[in-house]
Amino acid sequence: MKRGELSFPERIDWLRLARTAQVGPVTFNKLIDRYGDAACALDALPELARKGGRRGAIKIVSRDEAEQEMAASEDYDARIIMACEPDFPDLLFAIDPPPPVITVKGHLTPDDAPCCAIVGSRNASAIGMRFARDMAAELGRSGITIVSGLARGIDGAAHSGSLATGTIAVLAGGIDHIYPPEHAELHAAIARDGLLVTESRLGATPTAKDFPRRNRLISGLSLGTLVIEAAMRSGSLITARLAAEQGREVMAAPGSPLDPRAKGSNKLIRDGAVLIETADDVLDVLRHAKRPVAAESDPQDYTHDALPETGPAARERVLDLLSPSPVAIDDLVRHSGLATGEVHAVLIELEIAGRAVILPGGTVQLGYEEAGD
Known part of the structure; x- marks a missing residue:
């Protein structure tokens, strides 16, 4: 994807x-x-x-609908930024693939200072929330912008600790959707003094699939992710995994082996995450972190024939290999006997037809309608 200015119609x-x-x-x-x-x-x-086998016409968002979203966002004092535009955050552009569009509200610029994510349990302990708040405040005083998800517990504590120095809240729903409700004042304060970020349209209420997308943005905006209190099955561990996949640093604060809220973060440390006890530990990690840079492609290098034409047999062969659980695209290539370009072309058609969902990280699963048949 080539970066550059777009006209209003573009x-x-x-x-x-x-x-x-x-x-x-x-x-x-x-x-x-x-x-x-x-x-x-x-x-x-x-x-x-049609080639992917869609039942009925695809509903494409109309020009009027897009213009209405633009206008409503401006009325809410929010901005829509396209991934190719110069003010799209550099670290977010470097993830593969970047979100096509984000909506932001606030005056903080993510590229102005190094960012570090702090995430953890919603049902956090008092000592965990104190540690998160103090860690965020100290990192903020050292010039680090804190990124989190505005959830209860560790997220809220991290935002509160860094309000005075710079904090970014990544939301699963629309920029105007306040959740949890008790964070209404914090949401307003971040919009005023920090930055709210989301992939979702204004007014959108988040669904289950939106939270992993939010977690991907939390890690994507950050040079490193620090996990404070996380159970074995938690969104915080998803954020840590995404950070590792994006080539970012993964850190964790150790917790009591008797506390189930610490089992996930302790496992991260056993698996190679950097053990964190002080803000200096985090600063040392960030100081040596490699800043990812995206490779830009030039649209002139691509034509309609850049991906091969596909036939019904290839589509059915790929579709037969899909299941409701994610499978690696490399495995599809291996088991289908098709060329890599053919598989990618088929998957694009199947996703547009609603029969497959291509996930960041090189995996794909059956589309929700197909999986329910």
Whole structure:
């Protein structure tokens, strides 16, 4: 994806493509690379959906709907930023793939200072929340911007500790959706003095699938992620895994072996995360962290023929290998006997048809409708 300014009509087309339900972030990027711009990709969607076996017409977000979202966001004093635009955060652009669109509210700029995520249990202990608040405050005084998810417990404590120095809250729902309700004042304070960020449209209420996407942005905005109190099955461990996949530093504070809230964070340490006891420990990790840089592609390098044409037999062969559980795309290539380019082309068609979901990290699963058949 090539970075650069977009005209207003180009921004509207970009938003329309990003908000079309069957176009996930992986497919969005491949469509931009394949067709060169969002307008040409939009024109191609009906035929790609037909080839993928979609039942009925694909619903593409209209120009009026995109313009209304733009206007409503501006009325809320929020900004919509496209992934290719110069003010899109550099570290977020470097993840593969970046979110096509984010909405932000506030005056803090993520690229102005190093960012560190602090995440942990919603049902946190008093000592855990104190540690998170004090850690965030000390890191903030050292010039670090704190990123978290505005959830109860550790997230809220980290935001509170860094309000005075700079904090970013990544939301699963719309920029105006306040959750939990008791964080209404914190939400307003961050909008005023820090930055709210989301992939979701204004007014959106989050669903289960939106929280892993939010976690991906939390780690993606940050050079490193610090986990304070996390159970064995928790969103915080997902954030840590995503950070590792993105080439970012993973850190964890140790906890009592008798506390189930510490079992996940203690396991991270056993698996190689850096053990953190003080803010100096975090600063030392961040000081030596390698700053990821995205490789930009030039749309002129791509044409409509950059991905091969596919036939019904190839699509059925790939579809037969999919299940409701994620499978690696490399495994699909290996077991299907198809070329890598053919598999990627088929998956784009299947996702646009609603029959597959391509996930960041190189995996894919059956589409929700297909899985329910």
